[in-house]
Amino acid sequence: MSNHLLFENIDEPGLNTLDVYRARGGYAMAEQALAMARDSIITALKDSGLRGRGGAGFPTGLKASFIPQGKMDKYLVCNADESEPGTFKDRELIQKNPHSLIEGMIIAAYAVGANKSFIFIRGEYQQQAEILEAAIAEAKEAGLLGPNVLGRGVELDMWVHRGAGAYICGEETGLLDALEGRRGNPRLKPPFPANQGLYQGPTLLNNVETLTAITYILKVGAEAYSAMGVEKSSGTKLISVSGNVKRPGNYEIELGMTGRDIIYGLAGGIEDDREVLLWFPGGSSSPVLTKDDLDTPYDYDSLAGAGTMLGSGAIIVADDRNSVVDIAVKTASFYKHESCGKCTPCREGTSWTTKLLKRIQSGEATPMDLDVIDSVCDQIQGNCLCVLGDAMAMPVSSMVRKFRPQFEAHIESARIANEQRLLAELDEQEPVLQGIGAL
């Protein structure tokens, strides 16, 4: 079997239209699912071993089983607020194959008994949102959505909601607040969205890739899907490779492939055949790995074992022309800018770390400041309301720990450079009148 599922026909022209999608067997799975018992779909999801593709890697079947049974207003929300730096897989899925997402959502909504569904898409994805809206309109027209889905008496309505440009709205509870029309701030958990989510109702919240994968799990069968990949990380994963590689882009891989095979195989190696300085295995919030970690298998547990995480599956490669200090400043600045400000450690910690790193960058620091950064990151981790604080603390502290000599060398060289610049500036100045001799 080819290891391509989600990307099977991805480049087929017109796949975003219902006709072409149907011609490729589209919506057959939705039809099949609606004939199944709701439980058996959730069982299939559990058996497939699918884990959430948004970042946290929580088992999808288990999450769906948390939604209470019974008649009440339940919601399905698709998180398409793909904002993690380096991640662009959902964008391609939505742009080229929107119907597979809609089909996955029909199946998921049916499985948990939700009859209202929302796709929260990041505001910058304008073209994708329009494609998605067109696809939903087509699906409604064809009776695939609406009061009587596929003539089976199931009701499902679907809306696309565009975000207004905040990274934090990718956090599930922040997304729910924003969707309800409030300031996008994460909520306290518990209660979890499965019990009290959107408008206080039980809510199933999944990433675009996760929901799309559901269609394909039904297509190949849970058993065949779980046979792909490695134990506890089954199936395929879309990865977005970017940075100093020869062939950046989205790839669908079977989990368990090594980092080296991805970077040097699929992505064609490093530009100008230079060395890897560091790589983020799962978006900018994952602790960085070095060239020594290239042979780590790319799956949830192996990466966790290496002290990092698979995250959103975005591999960012930096070669040895880059300065780790600059990367750290850039990373920290991003999270400082995106912190919502609700909880103290994240609000103050990201801002403090950024200020410290900028001072290091400009050569006005001492190596002791590195200890402060490390300690501040430590104080953030695990103490925040949501994971945004950790998302800065983890990569930054991993850089400071793994590249301490480089940081110290930068501090020293920048300090000397500053000193020389200052002396040179003094030299350039016109001699100042001084003392009686100048008269």
Next chain:
Amino acid sequence: MPRPEIETINFTVDGREVEAPAGTLLADAAKLADVDIPVFCYEPKLGAPVGACRMCLVEVEGIPKLQTACSTPVRDGMVVNTETPRVKAAQESVVEFLLLNHPLDCPVCDKGGECPLQDISFGWGRGASRFAEPKRHFQKPVELSPLIAIDRERCILCYRCVRFSQEVSEDYQLVLHDRGADTFVGTFDGHPYVAPFSGNIMELCPVGALTSQAYRFRARPWDVEQSGSVCTLCPGQCNVSYTVRDDRVVRVLSRENQDVDDGWLCDRGRFAYQSTYADERLRTPLVRQDGELVPVSYDAALRRASEILVNAEQRVGALVGGSTSNEEGWLLRRLMTEAIGSRDFDSRPAGAVSAGLQAALDAPEAQATVEDLEWAHAVLVLDTEPVDDMPVLDLRLRKGIRRHGVRLAVATSRPSALDPNAEISVRFAPGAGEAFVCALDAAIGGVGDVGGLSRAAGADPQAVEALGRMLREAGEDVVVLWGERLTHAADPARSANAARALLKASGRLGLLDGRKGSGLLQVPTVSNARGLRELGVLPNVGPGYSEPAAVGRSSREIAAAAAAGEIAALHLLHVDPVASFDDRALWSRALGRASGVIAHAAFLTEGVREHADVIFPAEASAEKEGTVTHPDGRLQRLRPAVGKPAGALPGWQVLAQLFTALGGRSTALTAMMVTTELAEAVPFYAGITHDEIGGLGVRWQDRDAAAAFPAGDSGPFSLEAPAEAVSPNGALRLGSFRSVWASPEVAHAPALKFLAPKQRAELNPEDAAERGIRHGQRVRVSVSGAAATPSTVEATAHLRSTSPRGSVFLETGLGAQSATALTPDETTVPAMVTVESA
């Protein structure tokens, strides 16, 4: 929703095993074991915790991550540690983070000395910071409103003020701007934060970011003392704590009493203390000599007052105002009945309800408490606007709806601030309360002519039907919060009919059966109305709702009698009928005609200034001693926080001396002795003492003596046909309301002056369009028809799309420009007026 039953569980905190009610949040439950968990954002009054500040992180065994104690409910067998190195490290981190951008300007900060941030930094902080970067800077301090200054550098972004605005007072004005470390608190559009309850955010603020403009730099915590009392500006009778420096009140804080105010104050209660020190306040007795009011000694004033009373030969009428304490009311009653021999005294501005009906309305079985409002299945707000008439209840109602799913119905003439929260809002014609209650009774009972009665009330019959259905089906616990003005019709028969209809409708809902959690709760027109009623400071009711030997004249009858010369002298105890009662012109005539007018007043309001012959200075709220009775029957104690102006006598003593001067036998040497006296006279107050009332008050219904409550009129009640609201027919129905800001205390408090209302005419835009009136334009409101003495009021047109068609609403309490200045020739319900461009 009835109050949930709560069982007790055991849990362990820092090795101490304690019992706690299940579901209590850890931050509160730990206190039961004398363990203090520091918090900033957590404040139970604000509702569900948000877990934002992260100060309360603790270790719960079995959970890998540290948990926020503010949001974790205790469970049986839970083991919690708050002192492990891990928790300590987290606490120190949060303190360090919070202080990064804090200016640490404690020496010049008003909060210094009473600042949670200071206390927690000392108690749980590391004592040193490693922060060497530049701090966040804002322009400071800036005016958040004329009452509140905001220093954004001191702010630790705990969200309390914003949550108050969004989730408690629901004025939705405060928001957080920007995000991350740049977040700051402000109003959405930069307008000042002006709202009836805005001052509460200063008390909520755990740092010195929100400070009172009136209190800023006036004192440090170690200069002041706190002194508890009760605010008597409105029937809400919120418990307050006066901050006193050098025998002067410099600030008012809330003194939380769950059963009364829930820990909130309105801005009037918070800032009106300033009027105590206004130059205009009367400090010595005044006597009119050759047309001029001149200061005299108490002896001279008392002599003159007794002359007036003696000369009047029993033809004395007395009016008693809302801020009158039970003791003053009681002594005035004795003065009138025993020394003067007149029964012409009243504490109601209008209307009269018989002792039997009054007892039925106030019976312990029919009484709902303030707390019931928050746990009822449904609440009906009937002919009252809580935010103006009893402000603190507005917050209680919102709380019940938001947190306990109370279903709210509003039935008023003027659009209510609670309409957006109500399931059903019904409008009826101004003054047609009687007809409306009759219609409601028919709708609840499913009998009678709902349609006809609704039309008589100027209400939509379908809406009345729907309201009846909702109340009938909502559940057992229904509370009717009704405005006393329902029984203020000029014709006593109409008032009585309204009271009977209310009782009948309540009976149908089972509100009179003594079930806890349901019943009637009155919003009186004046603050101590209930206490004065129970003491028998009414012409037709004796102490303890007994039937009096003889019935005297009611307020309105006193006015007519005085204007006709039948009453020679008027005694005004803390009330100026010209300024605050209906029918201004009649009262002016009455006071003008009287040969002698004795007044107790704090300010020279118009009627007092023009007509009083003897004026005794009234004590300010903070100077007063005595008791008052809350509308739900809670006796509360007024305790003097500061001394009186040099030489001034307390009000009760002036009355006692007057009583003695007229030959009465007053044995009271202290205010407490008067309390004892009145407790003996009112059977169901029996044995009550200041000690028993204590700091939080006591409801007489909860005492054994309540059994002595007399049986009231128990029905069955047959209703008369109510007065029909006449159709506007080209004119407009005149409705009136009294804003929370219309009072001499507001006008004389420098901080509040800017809120003193100016007359405005609230109109429906379509009615306005027909008359060519635009929003904000000056208009003239005149009584329809050919009036002998044409009365006109000037106002600013205020167009409200929610205002019912065919009605115009004017404020009262604004002197010559009040709605009460419009005197109709013929009595119609309601009065008809015309509105035209000025």
